[in-house]
Structure formats: C-alpha cells, structure tokens
Amino acid sequence: MSGRVAAAVAAGVAVLVALVLQTSVLPHLAWHGVAPDLVLVVVVAVALTRGAHTGTVVGFAAGVLVDLAPPADHVAGRWALALMLVGYVAGRVAEDRAARGTGVLGTLAVVAACSFLGSSVFALTGLLLGDAGTVDGIAGLLGVVATGVVLDVLVTPLVMPLVTRALERREPERLAVR
Amino acid sequence: MKGLTRRGSGLGIGTRRPWGTAPHEDRPGRPPGSLLLALVLACASLMVLDHGADGGPVDALRSGVGTVVGPAQSVTAAAVRPLVTLPDTVRDRRTLQAQLSALEEENASLREQVRTDPYDRERLARLEGLTTTARDLGQTLVPARVVGLGPAQSFSATVTIDAGSDAGVQPDQTVVDADGLVGRVLRTTATTATVLLVVDPDSTVGGRIAETMELGFLSGRGNLGGGARLDLELVDQRLVPDRGDTVLTWGSSGAGPYVAGVPVGAVTRVYESLRDGSKRVVVDPFVDFSELDVVGVVVPSGTRGDRGVVEADGSIR
Numbered sequence: 093m094s095g096r097v098a099a100a101v102a103a104g105v106a107v108l109v110a111l112v113l114q115t116s117v118l119p120h121l122a123w124h125g126v127a128p129d130l131v132l133v134v135v136v137a138v139a140l141t142r143g144a145h146t147g148t149v150v151g152f153a154a155g156v157l158v159d160l161a162p163p164a165d166h167v168a169g170r171w172a173l174a175l176m177l178v179g180y181v182a183g184r185v186a187e188d189r190a191a192r193g194t195g196v197l198g199t200l201a202v203v204a205a206c207s208f209l210g211s212s213v214f215a216l217t218g219l220l221l222g223d224a225g226t227v228d229g230i231a232g233l234l235g236v237v238a239t240g241v242v243l244d245v246l247v248t249p250l251v252m253p254l255v256t257r258a259l260e261r262r263e264p265e266r267l268a269v270r
Numbered sequence: 271m272k273g274l275t276r277r278g279s280g281l282g283i284g285t286r287r288p289w290g291t292a293p294h295e296d297r298p299g300r301p302p303g304s305l306l307l308a309l310v311l312a313c314a315s316l317m318v319l320d321h322g323a324d325g326g327p328v329d330a331l332r333s334g335v336g337t338v339v340g341p342a343q344s345v346t347a348a349a350v351r352p353l354v355t356l357p358d359t360v361r362d363r364r365t366l367q368a369q370l371s372a373l374e375e376e377n378a379s380l381r382e383q384v385r386t387d388p389y390d391r392e393r394l395a396r397l398e399g400l401t402t403t404a405r406d407l408g409q410t411l412v413p414a415r416v417v418g419l420g421p422a423q424s425f426s427a428t429v430t431i432d433a434g435s436d437a438g439v440q441p442d443q444t445v446v447d448a449d450g451l452v453g454r455v456l457r458t459t460a461t462t463a464t465v466l467l468v469v470d471p472d473s474t475v476g477g478r479i480a481e482t483m484e485l486g487f488l489s490g491r492g493n494l495g496g497g498a499r500l501d502l503e504l505v506d507q508r509l510v511p512d513r514g515d516t517v518l519t520w521g522s523s524g525a526g527p528y529v530a531g532v533p534v535g536a537v538t539r540v541y542e543s544l545r546d547g548s549k550r551v552v553v554d555p556f557v558d559f560s561e562l563d564v565v566g567v568v569v570p571s572g573t574r575g576d577r578g579v580v581e582a583d584g585s586i587r
Binding site for chain 1: 300301302305306309310312313314315316317319320321328331332334335336339340342343346347350354417418419420421426428429430456459462464465466560
C-alpha cells in the first residue's frame with residue numbers, strides 16, 4: 093500500500109513539474125506558438141506504466157490542474173475530459189501491449205495517437221461549448237494538432253523514461269498484468 | 271457481492287491474482303464503469319459551473335491554483351531567462367555591439383534588484399510620452415514581466431505576468447507596453463495576473479482613428495506570431511480610413527477596462543464587400559505579441575504595492 097502512495101506522489105510531482113515547465117519554459121521552444129504538451133506525455137507515461145485505472149484518475153487530476161493554472165482561460169473541465177480519455181485509452185493499450193511485448197516505436201505511436209486524441213477532444217469540446225477561441229477552421233485546427241503530435245513525440249524520449257522509472261521503482265511487483 | 275459473482279463466472283478461480291485487484295473489478299488495472307461515469311460527470315459539472323458568468327466557484331479554484339503555481343512559474347521563468355537570451359549574447363559577442371548589449375543586460379539586472387530599473391523606466395517613460403500626446407491623460411503604471419504564455423493548443427491568447435494584487439493590480443485594468451496596447455487583466459492572484467491579449471478572439475476594444483477621430487471596434491484574429499492582426503469595424507460604414515492611419519483606444523477614463531488614448535496599431539488594409547456594403551479594416555498592432563516581455567499595468571494614481579510604481583510624470587515611487 094505504501095508503494096501505491098509513493099507512486100501516487102511521484103505521479104503528482106511529475107504532473108506538477110510538467111505543468112510549470114509547460115507554461116514557463118516550453119513557450120521559448122515553441123514552433124509557431126505550438127509547444128510540446130508535457131502534461132499529456134506524463135499522463136500517457138503513467139497510464140502505460142500503471143494501467144487504465146490509474147491513467148484515468150491521474151489524467152483527470154492533471155487535466156483539472158491544466159484547466160485552472162494560469163494563464164488558462166478556457167472553460168474548466170475541457171482538458172480534464174481530454175486527458176482523462178487519454179489516460180484511459182493509453183492504459184487500455186498498455187493492457188494489450190503487456191501481452192505482446194513492448195517496443196520504442198509502439199510507445200511513440202501511442203503518444204502520437206493520444207496527443208491527437210487529447211488535442212482533438214479539447215478542440216471539439218471548445219466548439220461544442222462556444223469557447224473555441226482562436227480555432228481557425230478545420231484546416232488550421234488540424235495544423236496545430238498535427239504540429240502538437242510531432243512535438244509531443246519528440247519530447248517523449250526525454251520524459252517517458254524518467255516517469256516510467258520513477259513509478260516502477262516505487263512498486264516493482266506491479267508487473268505481470270497478464 | 272454481485273461483483274464477486276461476476277468475476278467468479280467470467281474468469282474462473284485459476285486466473286485470480288491476489289494483489290492490486292479491487293473486489294468489484296472484473297479485470298485488473300481497468301477502471302470500473304462507475305469511476306469513469308463519475309469522472310466524466312465531474313468534467314461536465316466543471317464545464318457547466320465555469321460556463322456561466324464570472325465569479326463562480328471555479329474562479330475561486332483558479333485563484334487558489336494560481337497562488338500555488340504562479341510563484342513556481344515566476345521562479346522557473348527567472349531561472350530560464352538567462353538561458354533563453356544566451357544565443358543572442360554568444361552570437362553578438364564578436365562585434366562591438368555585443369559588448370554594448372551585455373553591459374545593458376548587466377545594468378538592467380543590477381538595477382532591477384533595487385526596483386528602480388532605468389531600463390524599464392526608459393521604456394515606460396516612452397510609453398507615457400505616447401499616451402499623453404494622444405490625450406492629455408497621465409497614467410500610473412505597475413511594471414511587470416511576462417512569465418507564462420498559453421500554448422496555441424488552448425486556442426486562446428492569454429499570458430501570465432508576475433505582478434498581482436500585492437502590487438495593486440486588479441481585474442479589468444489596461445496592460446500596455448512601450449509600443450502600445452497589450453490587453454487587459456482578466457483575474458489576479460497575490461503574485462500573478464492573467465492578461466487577455468487584444469489579439470484574442472474574445473477581446474473587443476473600442477478604437478478611434480487618430481487622424482479623423484472616427485470610432486470603431488477592434489476585435490482579435492487569434493494568431494500570436496508575426497501574422498497577428500486586428501479587425502476594425504467602424505461605426506460609420508461609409509468612411510474609408512487611409513493606409514497607415516493610427517488607431518487608439520477610446521475607452522472611458524477611469525471606468526476601465528481600457529483607458530483612453532493608448533496606441534493600438536496602424537491600418538494596413540481595407541476590404542470592402544460590394545454585395546452588402548460592409549467594410550473590414552485590418553489593423554497591424556504596434557506590439558509584437560510573440561516577444562512580449564516588460565509590460566505595464568495601468569493602475570489608479572497613488573496605488574501602493576510590493577514594488578516601484580511609475581507615476582504619470584515619470585517619477586518612480
């Protein structure tokens with residue numbers, strides 16, 4: 093049980109650090125204003141390591157933080173929904189992968205898919221709520237989402253091993269899901 | 271009890287794992303439907319709570335999170351700033367200009383420690399000159415730096431600045447920089463404030479063409495980069511502004527959110543629709559929103575805060 097608590101703390105710290113870096117540091121590395129979504133990558137990493145249950149809960153909590161931390165100004169709950177779905181989907185993928193073995197390319201593909209899913213869900217909820225902001229037609233939206241996918245995949249090799257190691261060290265016996 | 275029965279019949283005793291599986295789960299690691307439902311409903315409730323007018327419970331949460339995250343952002347931004355400006359310094363070091371900018375940078379950081387930064391003062395005094403020439407109206411400014419930018423994925427143009435209610439900043443105050451209008455304060459925490467930029471599509475500013483005093487409304491087009499543009503809709507649709515005409519704010523004095531006479535941008539193009547006779551005037555903002563750094567928040571004269579305040583006559587208190 094204490095292993096679980098330690099893992100939860102590790103996940104929380106990872107999300108917080110990612111959030112601060114994302115708003116303060118990554119804008120300097122942004123390409124045409126699109127920055128890598130560190131929080132999303134951390135949620136995917138947690139879900140791949142710990143499964144869909146943890147992934148969903150951590151995704152929701154991280155999303156609420158992103159929704160509320162400055163300078164966010166959109167309707168709260170949009171990133172919460174998007175990152176929760178990302179955590180769930182990545183966790184379910186992890187279950188399948190546990191049976192078939194893992195690979196670097198597979199991980200990158202999961203991150204790309206989840207980045208696309210997360211950004212799309214966020215943009216779509218914006219359109220539904222009339223909170224679309226600067227969405228500039230479907231073409232512009234897809235451009236931003238696609239750029240985000242590429243950047244997220246690029247930062248994955250830097251983020252994923254850190255989070256995975258931090259979580260696995262806390263509770264080694266969590267392996268062998270299947 | 272029901273869950274136990276289900277698992278027993280579905281998976282069989284042989285596949286049971288003694289750890290990490292709650293009794294109600296039929297597969298390990300997978301969230302139960304009730305949890306998913308609860309979280310989705312929580313998201314929906316957040317959206318509903320936040321979708322209405324300002325001042326709801328979500329705004330209290332926002333301010334709470336901002337109080338915690340804001341200082342972390344300020345510290346990180348301060349730590350990263352030297353690294354970000356490093357490439358420029360290295361590239362210019364070969365020339366004499368490099369020495370000049372290095373000295374300027376050193377100068378600025380040293381003076382900043384005593385909170386009477388002549389670099390800021392010079393830039394803000396320049397701004398004062400602009401605002402007072404537009405209209406004989408002195409403004410008191412709280413200097414601040416941009417410490418956080420929203421990514422383009424969130425499709426809104428907002429930034430965090432490192433001055434909050436402790437420095438006398440309140441919601442709905444005008445934010446300017448040396449070049450002109452930046453935006454307005456949406457909400458504040460003790461040490462930070464969130465600023466809605468004028469290029470955000472949600473932003474509407476009353477504008478006046480300086481040369482002819484014609485009135486209109488400026489709305490943002492969204493993109494932050496080099497292509498940042500504003501649309502100006504004139505009240506009198508028959509008038510055609512000239513290219514290069516300056517657009518100022520015409521806000522009410524004192525009542526906010528935008529103070530009067532702040533330069534916003536210059537007219538670059540006028541599109542006319544022959545079919546319905548409407549006009550779209552494109553305004554190029556003076557402020558470069560991709561490189562925002564030092565900004566000033568217009569506060570009532572006599573405001574006291576945790577930092578120096580630039581008075582209308584250029585003196586620093």
